[in-house]
Amino acid sequence: MGFSTLIDIAGSMFIGGIILLNLLNLNNNLATNSFYYSNYKNSQVDLVILASVIERDFNLIGYSANYNAIKNDSTIIYGDSSSIRFLSDFNNDGNFDTVYFYIGNVNELLNTTNPRDRLLYRRINNNSPKIIGSVTEFKLSYFDGLMNEIHSPIIYNSNVNFIRVSLRVESSFPVDDRYSDAIWKRMTVTTKNIVKK
Numbered sequence: 001m002g003f004s005t006l007i008d009i010a011g012s013m014f015i016g017g018i019i020l021l022n023l024l025n026l027n028n029n030l031a032t033n034s035f036y037y038s039n040y041k042n043s044q045v046d047l048v049i050l051a052s053v054i055e056r057d058f059n060l061i062g063y064s065a066n067y068n069a070i071k072n073d074s075t076i077i078y079g080d081s082s083s084i085r086f087l088s089d090f091n092n093d094g095n096f097d098t099v100y101f102y103i104g105n106v107n108e109l110l111n112t113t114n115p116r117d118r119l120l121y122r123r124i125n126n127n128s129p130k131i132i133g134s135v136t137e138f139k140l141s142y143f144d145g146l147m148n149e150i151h152s153p154i155i156y157n158s159n160v161n162f163i164r165v166s167l168r169v170e171s172s173f174p175v176d177d178r179y180s181d182a183i184w185k186r187m188t189v190t191t192k193n194i195v196k197k
Contacts, residue, residue: 040171040180047169047182050120050133054165055186057099057122061086061163066094079154082138084163090124097125103138112172114179136181137168143188162188 062075066089078085083102090097104119116136123129142150143162154160165186170179 037180040182043169043171043180043182046133047167047184050135050167050169051184051186053122053132054101054167057088057090057101058163058165060088060090060099062088064089064094064096065092076142076154076160077156079140079142079160079163080152081140084140099124100129101132101138103135109134109172113174114170114172116170117172134169134172135167136170137166139166140164147188164188 076084076086077098083100085098085100087096088099089095090099100121100123102121102123104121106115106118108119109117112134114136117134118136118138120132120135120138121129122132140152141164142152142154142160143164144150144159145161147162150160165184167184168181169183170181173179
């Protein structure tokens, strides 16, 4: 075995090592991207579910199966940037129910590594609150019929015709220090049942 053979073997090992490192790096990148986009897809699904619940419920603000019971002066009992309490005939029996949406404290979700995770709750009348989902942002803005913003807090305000809702859902665990997120912003949710009589 000559000197040139040893150089060929060493060169082959060196090139083989580089190829092996590139393959390992490619595999690691594929696994990371797979986890990230899987989290992204889960965030999108969670957001669609939350958005459909909020859109349905907010479209029922002021609704009553009994048209004569519809109120225009106190449909929204209270509203601020992260909670709203309103009247709606939620179970379609002709009587108003009080529906309350609000976000919980960040300390409620200590089992996730995302420091911004909060639970979004919906409570109907005096029943126990139900968890709608996990969000990192639930922001509400209120507008009159001319799209002028009404600053919160809103207390028994009859001038609210539109509500802007912003939702953000992020994954509970990061991939490479990144949380995948999904955002839903509805410019206006029309409170179509609030009739100015």
